[in-house]
Amino acid sequence: ETGVTQSPTHLIKTRGQQVTLRCSSQSGHNTVSWYQQALGQGPQFIFQYYREEENGRGNFPPRFSGLQFPNYSSERNVNALELDDSALYLCASSLGVVSTDTQYFGPGTRLTVL
Amino acid sequence: ILNVEQSPQSLHVQEGDSTNFTCSFPSSNFYALHWYRWETAKSPEALFVMTLNGDEKKKGRISATLNTKEGYSYLYIKGSQPEDSATYLCAPPGEAAGNKLTFGGGTRVLVKP
Numbered sequence: 001e002t003g004v005t006q007s008p009t010h011l012i013k014t015r016g017q018q019v020t021l022r023c024s025s026q027s028g029h030n031t032v033s034w035y036q037q038a039l040g041q042g043p044q045f046i047f048q049y050y051r052e053e054e055n056g057r058g059n060f061p062p063r064f065s066g067l068q069f070p071n072y073s074s075e076r077n078v079n080a081l082e083l084d085d086s087a088l089y090l091c092a093s094s095l096g097v098v099s100t101d102t103q104y105f106g107p108g109t110r111l112t113v114l
Numbered sequence: 115i116l117n118v119e120q121s122p123q124s125l126h127v128q129e130g131d132s133t134n135f136t137c138s139f140p141s142s143n144f145y146a147l148h149w150y151r152w153e154t155a156k157s158p159e160a161l162f163v164m165t166l167n168g169d170e171k172k173k174g175r176i177s178a179t180l181n182t183k184e185g186y187s188y189l190y191i192k193g194s195q196p197e198d199s200a201t202y203l204c205a206p207p208g209e210a211a212g213n214k215l216t217f218g219g220g221t222r223v224l225v226k227p
Contacts, residue, residue, distance in 0.1 A: 042118075
């Protein structure tokens with residue numbers, strides 16, 4: 001068990017809707033990162049938050065946004081859902097942002113967009 | 115965007131046999147390489163963080179080596195057991211000195227009893 005939890009486990013939405021996914025980090029971890037895993041691929045970096053500030057973003061459009069809260073929780077929002085947004089969304093927490101800081105992953109939220 | 119490749123994509127191993135597979139990554143501006151094991155319906159589990167050329171790490175029957183000059187890492191499983199069945203992912207950081215990971219596509223290992 002990594003101590004990182006995500007909710008909900010599964011979610012079905014329709015195209016054009018908005019979705020919020022939630023993540024609870026390990027206590028004491030200052031960093032949360034979000035990844036998208038499409039079928040048959042490795043996880044792809046979406047964005048990272050360090051001490052409640054965005055600390056980098058992958059190749060995802062602005063309709064993907066996120067927040068990190070002081071209580072080690074985080075949420076990831078997507079507006080105007082598209083069919084291609086169907087994927088497993090993983091969050092991971094780490095102590096800091098250096099290259100050797102291990103990221104501890106949650107079990108993911110499976111999003112299906114119809 | 116880093117190009118991280120893992121081969122093979124999938125592997126069937128007989129219980130008791132040993133196996134190994136590869137992660138290739140750009141050798142320039144190397145800082146670290148992370149290995150994860152991901153069993154179906156579970157969270158990805160961190161195995162190793164490797165930083166130095168020639169590094170070798172071990173956890174039980176699983177070990178990994180690192181060659182930063184030529185840009186590859188091998189992961190070995192000795193005496194495979196059914197519980198080793200999982201997808202193994204490698205990931206260097208996508209930018210210098212940070213930990214925003216760029217994952218390879220993974221090697222899916224199935225150990226047959």
